[in-house]
Amino acid sequence: MDTSSSSRRIGVVGYGHLGQYLVQRILRDGPAHGLTLAFVWNRNSDRLRDCVPAELVLTDLSSFAERRCDVVVEVCHPQIVRDFGLRFLSQAHFMVGSPSALSDPDVNQQLRQASQQHGRTLYVPSGALWGGQDIQRLSDSGSLKALFIRMSKHPSCFRLTGDVLSGWTEDEGRRVLFRGSVAELCPLAPNNVNTMAAAAVAAGTTLGFSGVQGEIVSDTALRDYHVVEVEATGPDGFSVHTVRRNPAKLGAVTGSATYNSFWNSLLFCEGHGGRVYLC
Ligand SMILES: NC(=O)c1ccc[n+]([C@@H]2O[C@H](COP(=O)([O-])OP(=O)(O)OC[C@H]3O[C@@H](n4cnc5c(N)ncnc54)[C@H](O)[C@@H]3O)[C@@H](O)[C@H]2O)c1
Incomplete structure (x- = not known):
């Protein structure tokens, strides 16, 4: 559909x-x-x-194209990105709310190709990532040498696939749960590493998912907010270190500010050609 003159139609x-x-x-x-x-x-x-409203409810996702969307927004599960991402991009721009799905190199490559082929934009919302576009510029110019993201949260805020966090107690303080590449982290904590995945997409031209390093930390002191730290390293001693405190309720996987961040990302989805765009 032409997005320039009419209202943009959004499928959620x-x-x-x-x-x-x-x-x-x-x-x-x-x-x-x-x-x-x-x-x-x-x-x-x-x-x-x-x-x-009943007329806006879609019961069969396979028939989404009948609704003639300009943008499809996935806020569901990485599996839906794997199963439907290519079809979404064949019809509309696609904002992928679960970018940890892109840690699979095949999915990543196929979605990038589909985006180019159909001239539709694959949008990755920055979520709780600070400075994503700066990271992308540094990467695209070939100057990004290393990138490290640490996410620290109260243990009740993690949803992990293994039992690495079983048996935590309220007085245990800080515990490093995992440190490694974002590619290794995504399957372990698919719901907690979307910010890291967005960073890996931003650094896609240099480091990518296997080159960006991540760490998840459980800290019982963090009852009111999550902490996201980003360390970017460039050439000749250049470095940036940011620390973001994201207010969050106890047990919440997603920080409160991330909701508004998603809305602002959606406002950006006007069509930026057949490419991946951090928004
Ligand atoms: N990019 C970011 O910064 C960021 C931030 C927060 C959440 N997320 C991701 O966005 C997605 C939605 O987050 P949320 O907080 O709304 O989660 P949520 O758990 O509140 O809602 C997920 C919804 O998807 C459904 N669902 C779960 N697994 C499914 C599956 N396999 N197939 C179909 N439907 C399924 C659930 O029934 C639920 O309705 C998650 O994948 C989450 O990891 C990304």
């Missing part, structure tokens, strides 16, 4: 915390920003009843 895939937030914002604030809701899909559509 997933109706958990982020999906509910985005749907409500599009319904409330979308018209003022030229956005309208084309559909909402959730694997359990009962959850949408009484929350979303």
Whole structure:
């Protein structure tokens, strides 16, 4: 669809915390920003009843193209990116809320190719990442030598696939759970490493998922916020170190500021050609 003159039609895939937030914002604030809701899909559509106008509920995701979207937003699960990402890009720009899916080199390459082939943009929201576009510029100019991201959270805020965090106690303080490449980290903590995955996409031309290093830290002192630290290293002694405190409720995987960050990212999705774009 032509996005230049008419309102942009947004399809939202997933109706958990982020999906509910985005749907409500599009319904409330979308018209003022030229956005309208084309559909909402959730694997359990009962959850949408009484929350979303019936005509906007999509029951079969395979028929999403009938809703003629300009942008499809995934806020669901990396599996949906793997299963539907190529189809979304064949019809619309695609904002991938679960960029940890791109840690699989095949998925990464296929989505980049589809984006080029169809002239649609694969948007990666920066989420809780500070300075993503600076990292991307440093990488694209070939000057990024190393990148390290540390995410520290209260243990109740982690959703890990293994039992590395079992048996934690409230008085145990700080514990490094894992340190390694973002490629190794993504399967271990797919819901906690999206910020690192966004950084790996930003550094895609130099370091990528296997070159960017990450660390996840459990810290029982962090009852009110998550901490995201980024250390970027360039040539001749150049370095940047940022520390972001992201207010978050106890047990929350996603920091409060990340919701608004997603909305701002969505406003950017106007079409930037067939490429990956950090927004
Ligand atoms: N990019 C970022 O900075 C960032 C920040 C927060 C969350 N995320 C990611 O965005 C996604 C949504 O986050 P959320 O906080 O809204 O999560 P959530 O758990 O609140 O909601 C996820 C929704 O997807 C559904 N779902 C889960 N697994 C599914 C599957 N395999 N197939 C189909 N549906 C499935 C759930 O039923 C739920 O409705 C997650 O993948 C999360 O990791 C990314």
